[in-house]
Amino acid sequence: MRRSTFFWLFWIGIGAGTVSLVAILDRPFNATTYSKMQSKPSALEENLPGAALLSIPQPLSDFELIDDMGNNFTRINLEGYWTTLFFGYTHCPDICPITLQTLSDAIPLFDKEDSEEIPRILFVSVDPEHDKAGKLREYVDFFHPSISGITGDSSAILAFALDVGATFKKHENETIEDPLFSHSSSLFLIDPKGRLAAIIDPPREPQEFIETLKRVRELL
Amino acid sequence: MRRSRFTIGLLLGSMLSLLAHISCSDAGAVSVRDAWIRLPPPGANTAVFMKIDNTYSVPKYIVEVGGDKGFEFQLHETTIDNGMARMAKLETLEIPAHGTKDLRPRGIHIMLKAPPSLQQGQKINMWLLLKDEKRVPLTATVSKVPLG
Numbered sequence: 532m533r534r535s536t537f538f539w540l541f542w543i544g545i546g547a548g549t550v551s552l553v554a555i556l557d558r559p560f561n562a563t564t565y566s567k568m569q570s571k572p573s574a575l576e577e578n579l580p581g582a583a584l585l586s587i588p589q590p591l592s593d594f595e596l597i598d599d600m601g602n603n604f605t606r607i608n609l610e611g612y613w614t615t616l617f618f619g620y621t622h623c624p625d626i627c628p629i630t631l632q633t634l635s636d637a638i639p640l641f642d643k644e645d646s647e648e649i650p651r652i653l654f655v656s657v658d659p660e661h662d663k664a665g666k667l668r669e670y671v672d673f674f675h676p677s678i679s680g681i682t683g684d685s686s687a688i689l690a691f692a693l694d695v696g697a698t699f700k701k702h703e704n705e706t707i708e709d710p711l712f713s714h715s716s717s718l719f720l721i722d723p724k725g726r727l728a729a730i731i732d733p734p735r736e737p738q739e740f741i742e743t744l745k746r747v748r749e750l751l
Numbered sequence: 752m753r754r755s756r757f758t759i760g761l762l763l764g765s766m767l768s769l770l771a772h773i774s775c776s777d778a779g780a781v782s783v784r785d786a787w788i789r790l791p792p793p794g795a796n797t798a799v800f801m802k803i804d805n806t807y808s809v810p811k812y813i814v815e816v817g818g819d820k821g822f823e824f825q826l827h828e829t830t831i832d833n834g835m836a837r838m839a840k841l842e843t844l845e846i847p848a849h850g851t852k853d854l855r856p857r858g859i860h861i862m863l864k865a866p867p868s869l870q871q872g873q874k875i876n877m878w879l880l881l882k883d884e885k886r887v888p889l890t891a892t893v894s895k896v897p898l899g
Contacts, residue, residue: 624796624863625829626836628789629856632895666794673792698835709796709864716836733831 581732582743584750588726594691596655599668599680609725613650613748616719618697620658621670622709626716627654628674630733634718635675637737650720650744655681657699657714659688695719695727720747779807781846781881785899786891788863789856790871797869798860799824799877799891802853802899805846811881813844816861818877818891823864829857843882856897869893 596604615634619627634652641649654671656662659682662670667680682688692698692715699714718740722728729747734740784802791797805811816824826841844859846852854860869875873893878886892898 621792622796623838624798624827625838625856625860626831628791628795628797670792670795673795711838713835713837715834716831717834732834 579743579746579750581734581739582729582747584729584747585727588722588724588728588751590724590726591721592690592694594687594694596681596683596687596691597664599664599671599682601664604681604683606725609721611723613648613723613744614721615650615652615731615744616655616695616697616721617652618655618657618692618699618714620656620710620712620714621662621666622658623712626733630716630718631671631674631678633734633737634740635678637734637740638675638677640737640741648744648748652678653681654678655688655692655697657688657692657712658701658710659683659685661710695721696730720744722751779805781805781807781811781879781885781887783879783887783889786877786889787894787898788869788875788891790869790893790895791863791866793868794865796865797863798827798856799863800854800856800860800897801889801891802851803846803879803887804851805848808848810848811846811883813846813879814842814882815880816877817880819875822866822875822877824877825862825864826859827862828859831857871895 591606591609593606598604598608617627617630617634619630621627631652631654638649638652652675654667656667662680662682664680664682667682671678671680683691689699697715697717697719699712702711702713716733718731718733719727720729720731728751731740731743731747734743782804784804786799786801788799789797803813813826816826818824826844827838828841829836829838831837841859844852852859871893875891875893876888877891878888880886
């Protein structure tokens with residue numbers, strides 16, 4: 532009898548833990564929600580306007596994706612550079628092109644300040660069904676030749692997105708025949724050790740992106 | 752003398768009420784400024800942005816958008832909620848009385864479905880159809896950077 536009480540308590544505990552983990556993973560992250568979610572304030576070194584900084588950068592799990600040249604893209608490929616990740620899809624008419632344009636416009640402005648500090652920009656497609664390597668290459672090239680597109684198996688993309696705190700969802704709809712996705716609008720900053728360092732709200736101006744990035748690096 | 756004063760008063764009064772009547776009901780226009788189309792990557796969808804003015808004393812509603820042959824337009828709205836960007840089709844777009852609706856990036860826009868290749872500076876003829884069946888013609892300019 533006593534043993535079965537412990538047995539049930541154990542499983543209730545596991546269940547509650549799983550439910551709260553799912554609730555956390557299911558929520559899209561942005562700078563504001565991330566800071567709200569932190570139960571321990573010490574987890575956030577400093578709350579910058581438009582960015583949430585992780586005081587202890589979070590190592591990423593292994594993943595296997597494909598770049599826009601058709602080569603394998605894994606965790607090792609994130610090491611050695613600052614990387615800005617943006618999730619979107621090539622059929623997206625508004626938010627993806629404007630974000631990529633703002634980031635592209637920032638690239639030449641970085642050159643003037645400190646050329647070694649230019650982050651790589653990776654556009655991760657949430658629509659691998661339509662966005663194959665060649666199409667992605669053509670798409671990102673239009674904005675800036677230094678931007679890379681990332682695609683892969685849809686379950687691998689979702690796992691990678693959730694790991695950095697991003698999310699996306701495909702919507703079935705009768706009124707728009709194009710693929711329609713909702714997706715995180717934030718930028719995810721990966722440090723040169725391949726760890727998630729900060730989540731940045733989408734910048735409205737190129738200069739805003741540069742300033743936020745500068746302040747994030749100063750604090751890390 | 753007294754009679755002529757009365758007549759003048761009557762005339763003035765009726766003119767005023769006529770003027771008031773005109774300004775309250777029919778006098779007005781829906782017009783478009785600064786219309787531009789974001790130059791898209793080859794084969795990609797894009798969006799049209801503009802400012803729509805309504806000088807009527809009543810709100811006006813756009814129910815359909817069309818334009819040059821081969822171009823397909825749709826009213827959309829992008830929303831960013833809790834870090835998630837979404838897009839939804841709009842059935843109608845209200846232009847407030849004596850007001851302006853600003854269609855701009857990250858908000859309400861007219862989606863242009865994967866157009867035939869566009870060039871910087873190219874002009875596209877379009878129209879907005881109002882609920883009262885009036886058509887507002889406009890010309891939008893293809894541009895890589897926002898206009899207006």
